[in-house]
Amino acid sequence: MALAKRPAAPYDGLKKHDLPLHSQTWQSAPRMRPATIFRKRRLFVALVALVVVYLFIKYLPTDVPSVSQRIDSRTGRSQGRPVVPDLASKKSGDETAGGTLSAKQLYDGPVKFYRLASSLRPHLYNEKEDRDSVLFMLYDLQTAASFTGVACEMALYNKTNVHMGLMTTRDASIEDIMSVSGLKVEDCPIFWHDARPDYNSKSSPARQAVVIKAAVSHMHTTLKPSVVIIDQRQASNTHFKTALQEKLDSVRTPLSIIPNDAHTSMSWITTLDGKGLSLLNQNQIDIIIQPYKQSAGSLIRLLESIKSAHYTGLPLPRITVELPHTIDPFALRYLENFHWPHDSPISQSKLILRRRIDNNKLTPAIATLRTLESFYPPTTPASHVLVLSPDVELSPSYLQYLYYLTLTYKYGNPGLQITSSLTGISLDLPEHTLDNKTPFLTGKEPQSALTLHQSPSAHAALYFGDHWVELQSYASLRLSNDPSLSLTVPNSIESTISPAHPSWLQLSSELLQLRNNYILYPAFADIPGKKLITIHTESTQSPEEFWTEPTRPTPDSIPLLEDSDTSILTGDHEHPDLHANMLPEPTSSTQSVQSLLNLKGRETLPDSKDIPLFSAAGHATDWDMSRTESEAYADKVSLELGGCRSLGERDDEIIGRLEYLFC
Incomplete structure (x- = not known):
């Protein structure tokens, strides 16, 4: 029987203590203990959670109404305590001592309207309304009293559906605005639309322009107003007026500007319908006057009455005076000093003088x-x-x-x-x-x-x-x-x-x-x-085409003083029809429409x-x-x-x- 081969013995020259405890040729990598791995993973998750919580708290909107707050269908506001839409209206360390914000403190982020949808939604499918819609835009709270009064009176005439877009940069509830006007919401049948965005007073000028255009776009798409109305004070705000006009031009909706005191000086506009209001500032009237020969007194009296008339809120008419060939020197002297408009330079004059050259009748x-x-x-x-x-x-x-x-x-x-x-x-x-x-x-x-x-x-x-x-x-x-x-x-x-x-x-x-x-x-x-x-x-x-040279009365035609009991003499022989054509004195300057x-x-x-x-x-x-x-x-x-x-x-x-x- 053959004997089994025995494994070769190690090299005899090496001692036992010279061999390594484990061979480097097959030993695996060292392993970390499981407890150490769990502790590091838990620390990482905790750090991520802290970052998420920090970002959530920092950018959490504070003007979102709670679910429990019901929305009024007319005003679009909660029936409970008004929700303040303006983050910057709260006391903050970001505000300077003067109440203004530096360029770095202004917000230029996306625009969100948290209240606008709730008031627009009821009008979304009312395309078959039998009356036009008119949209008032309230941007300046200082005009709120008179401006809101005009809108309320117009709504009471019930010829149009009157809407009020609230876009003030300062926070004020609709109830407060109405109380300043001496009115109550229930007594003023207008539809309120709160178009103030988040970060309202912190918005940069560029963001404010976007806010105006976006709000008008939403309201125009839903309400389809015949005209948008602002007052002269708000129109003097170039930033607001420019953004508003640009948007209205793009949607082909007219803008009508009414006086600041329209509730007294032009109260008749509250009885107009939407079509009439849309043309309020778009009509132009020219005046044509053809004075007679030797009629300086009549012409001066007429022009003075034109100059002293009431033109608040209306375009001034252009005046054309068609002078005859022979000009009365008194009339010419008056016209040389007559300015129309009376306080404007000659380069902006709306007075046109024309003289007839032909001297033939x-x-x-x-x-x-x-x-x-x-x-x-x-x-x-x-x-x-x-x-x-x-x-x-x-x-x-x-x-x-x-x-x-x-x-x-x-x-x-x-x-x-x-x-x-x-x-x-x-x-x-x-x-x-x-x-x-x-x-x-x-x-x-x-x-x-x-x-x-x-x-x-x-x-x-x-x-x-x-x-x-x-x-x-x-x-x-x-x-x-x-x-x-x-x-x-x-x-x-x-x-x-x-x-x-x-x-x-x-x-x-x-x-x-x-x-x-x-x-x-x-x-x-x-x-x-x-x-x-x-x-x-x-x-x-x-x-002039029928004018004839007046004839002077002959001595025989002049009435003589008769020997009678009459003690009063008349001038009827000079103008027989004068007594029949007498009219009352001119109307009082205080007369209004x-x-x-x-x-x-x-x-x-x-x-x-x-x-x-x-x-x-x-x-x-x-x-x-x-x-x-x-x-x-x-x-x-x-x-x-x-x-x-x-x-x-x-x-x-x-x-x-x-x-x-x-x-």
Whole structure:
């Protein structure tokens, strides 16, 4: 049997104590004890937790309302104690001694509105509301009292849904704002929207601009307001006004600026609807004056009444004076020192002087063209012309009255008959029609404060820009067929027009009847103290186209003192009609539009459907009868003035244009 091999013995030269305890060729790495590993991991987790807690506490918003706080559907605020949205309003070491923050202390982070959504949500799906929405923006608490008062009064008239966007940089509850105004939330039916963000007063200027634009964007998307309203004090804040205007321009929403004291100086704006309010600052009125020869006193009196009128919150009108060839030296001297506006440099003057070069006597046709060519609206929808006789003196409230009626009847309630048929607004109520014989209003006295008449005003009337352009087009067609304006429709009011009135009124009267249009007259002008103008007849003259050299009385025509019991002598032989044309003294300078509204037992303007209609001949009529008479009159104009056949024999598609009247 073979013997098993024995392992080789170690090298005999090495001693036992020379060998290592463990061989380095196969020994594994040393291991850490489990208790040590657990302690280090626990320390790391604790450090991470501390960092998370620190960051959470540092950036934790303090203005988030608790779940238990209920939200009011109108104000969007909690019904309990108001939640302060402004972190910086609390006492903090970040504030300087003066209450302002340095650039490093301003917050420029993301914007969050914690209250805005709750008040906007109820209006999210109200797209079929029958009234326009108007948005007031409150940015300055110093105007809160008067500004909120205007909004509340507007809401009480119930013509619009009134919303108030609260964007003040200082913290104040809605209840506090209302109490300053002397009002209660329940007595003021406006919708409040708290659009103040987090870190409100700590926001940097750049963040504030973002806040304004973002808040307006949210409110515009939900509310779809017809107009955004601020007051002049807030408009003077360039930062706020610029950001607001930029955003409104991008969403094509108009901005209307009202006076700081609008609740007293322009309280009539609270009765306007959204469409009228949107055009409050966008209308422009031009004044045309054509003084007579040797009429310096009349011209000076008229211009002084214009200068002393009330223009708070309204664009100043531009004045054009069409001087005759021979200028009164007293009038010229006055005009050299007349500034309009009165406190502006000449580079910003709104006074235009024009002098007629031709010294020949004006013909009716030339005089008509001269008047109609004196104005052309730069923007047809919002530019209008006020034609004034030099014999008138204006009430201080004349412009506010014109704006009020224009924004109410011309632009308000679109779709109504009066909106499309209204040519202009008169400032006086004549006693007679253009023939100076027929009573202006026949029959029962109208109970309404206003009346519609198809005869133009000879003294003071505002003509809307679109109708003035149409009158120019009609004059062009009319003069092409009748260059001397000698033809008239038989048995019409124009056939007996008095030479005391300008010749262009003949064409205006014709066009009113052709188009079935009307002029709005103040029926309240017959009430003492309610006149918008005063007509001075002591130095009146005929228009230049009808002017004749006055004849002096002969000695035989001068009345002699008779031997009778009469102890009083009169001056009737110098001006027989003077006693018949005497009018009350000019209206008081304290008269306001609000005093004019208290008419016929009413405090507001009448509804358009309640305004009575009168024909050019002064007879009461209605819309159906007026339409029939207008069609018959158009047929006569086409036959007598246009040289055409009867309209009934012509194609329907051409009827309705002015061109179809002239062949």
